[in-house]
Structures are given as structure tokens and as C-alpha cells.
Amino acid sequence: MKTIYSLCFILIVLASCTSQQTESLFNGKDLTGWHVDVPDMDNNPEAINPFIVRDGNLVSLGNPQGHLITDKSYENYKLDVEYRFAGEPGNCGVLVHASTPRVLYGMFPKSIEVQMQHGDAGDFWCIGENIKVDNMVERRGPKESWGVIEGKKRRIKNLTDNSEKPLGEWNHMTIEVKADSVRVWVNGDLVNEGYEATAQKGQIAVQAEGSEVEFRKLELTQL
Template identity: 65%
Template structure:
């Protein structure tokens, strides 16, 4: 674990520019550049907000469930996300290469999800897309014939570490690097997942409302050379 922590900053330097110089996807004031897709609001007389701006932070309220999606599509980038669970820890995620809305369970857009669920940060969940990692048989949890991104298939790819998250209430830093057909993830300096041969390499970025309140204070994107 110690060696992974020491290598992470070096890898970030070798891979490109300092993520601190990225352009923010969140302006700290409102949700300009984003739109929400909340299925429960389709027939609601008074649609409820799942995402708000509070004290300069973007907040996923957790309910009603859905996604906050960038208006623009992105490829070849490093995304730095600083987040924490505001109360009881639970589930959330960052979806990269998002495209078709409500592709799975009439809720989740086609994408590669980078999991933020408490004690599982850095898992991949494939949603009508797919990617590969080393040790697929062990980390995919079943035989190759069942791997995939659709209902009934083995969509989860377990992360590489345990204990990378900070204690509940403290801020976590997740770095997601998407370059070509690869997706690499660090949590608090630990390399927690690295996928390749992704079936998608471009799309929108989405945040989840998935049952727990989560605060985001940084969503900075740095473009990378292909």
C-alpha cells in the first residue's frame, strides 16, 4: 500500500499537467453546465430537487434518485473530485463516458461508473458498456460468459485496495483519468483501479443521487493529450 501511495504523485506528473490547474465543471454558484435526469419527476406535480448548491458546494441530496449530467461531452481528461458524505455514509458515484439516458433499469445512463459507495470507492460498474482489468476472473466475480454491462450480467469490477477512504465526514480526493480506451482511478493517493479496452472513450460526466447526501467541493477537469 505504501509503495502505491508513493507512486501515485509521480504517475500524475508523468501523465501530464497538474490537475490543480484544471477547469472547474462547477462554478460554486449554480448548476450552469449541468442538467438533471430524475425519473421520479416525470409525472410529479411539484418536481423535487436532487442536486443543489449549498455554501459554495454542489450537493447530491440522495433522493429522489437520478443523475446530474454535464451538458458537454468529454474525452482524454483527468477529473479531480473532492467529496465527503455529509451524514450517514452510503452510495454515490461518478459516471464517465455517459450517453443514452436510462439505459439500465430505466434509471442509469450507458456509462462506466466509478463507484463512491462507502468502503467500495474505486469499483467499476459497467452500464451498457464494458472494460477489462487484470485478474478479471477474480475481480469480476464469475466466468467470462457472464461479464457485461446489461441486466443480469456481472457488471461490477472490484477495486484493488481496502481502506483508501478517509473517515466519514472527512474530505476524499478521487482522481479519474480517462485516456483513449483506458480509465484509471486514484483515491487519496492510492491507485484503486485501472481498466483498459473500454467499449467507449467519450461522453458526458454524471454524478449520482443514490440514497445518501454527498457534498462536492471540487470538480476540476484537465484535458490530456490523446
């Protein structure tokens, strides 16, 4: 009997540890744990906050453009994101390893973007940080054009087509960040895999980039 009690206690402790490793970055009610960086809001008193909570979902209205950024920094984690373009197809992204604000075009923080643009989900965009993939020339273009600043080839194309759900349906994106690697799945398909990233930790950001996007899940599990 003592052995049974001991086993039960161990199982309870293990379950507790597992649950403590996972946290929802969005509480379904407000933007606690996040801050907004939208250049238009600096000096324009009429500019609205493009990040709102509606019907329990986090909504990026798309305009004015900018970012919603976690207050905390993270490393070695898995991020599960459920999102959809409920109206028109458009553009958005999740940024990992975000740090210095507004290093690109006066708006984008230093980071690696995981693209969510409809039809291109899973592309990498290098924003002041860099990352490598296999078949780099095929997926990024001529090596002499690569870079992480304006005018350079910063886009690294994903590995698949047709991994996204039809417009209006919910997509499930998983981003796994481990040491200097970043792997991305969309609806179960491995769509990108990078390594030798120039950053291994940082904040997480969601974009407002011209299109309305709904998020019903932003859940982080420490690895």
C-alpha cells in the first residue's frame, strides 16, 4: 500500500511539473503581459490601438501598423498559435528573438519573423538577425544579395505548399525554438527548419501589418 501511495505521489508531482511548464501568453480578457509598439501612436492622438480583445480572441486589426510584444523574454520553448484571417486574405507574422525596437523601416524590432501571410505561412524573414536553412540559395536567392537590413534578400521561403486551411478556418502553427534552431509546423506539416540563428532568446511579438487576424491561442511550453 505504501508503494502505491508513493507512485501516486510521484505521478501527481510529475503532472504538476508538466502543467507548470506551459503558460498561455493571452488570458482571453486583456493584454496583460504585453506592450504595444506602434509608431503612429507616438504623436497622433487620434491613432487607435490596433490590438484588441474581441469575443475572447486577440485581434490584430492590421492598422495602424506595429507590434504587440511580450514583456518577458523567452528561450528554448514551443509556441502553439491558432489564428485565422476571418475576412480578406492578408499579412501578419509572429516574431521570435525580438529585441531592439524599430531597427527596420522605423517599425520592425530586431528579430526573426515566422511569416503568417496567407499563402506563405512558415517563411522566415530576417530582421536584424539571421538564420540558415538547407538549400539556402534556392530558397533565398543569390548569396551576394543576402542580408538582414533594407534592400537585402531577407526572405527564406518555406518548404511546402497548401499547408494552410481555407480562408476563414483556424490554422494551427507550432514554432519550436531550441538553442540556435527554429522549426515551424503549420497544421501538422513541417514547413521550415532553420539553424545557426544569430540569437537564441528574446521577446515574442505579433504584428499589425495591414490585415485583420484573429488569435484564439498563444500557448508557450518551456523545453
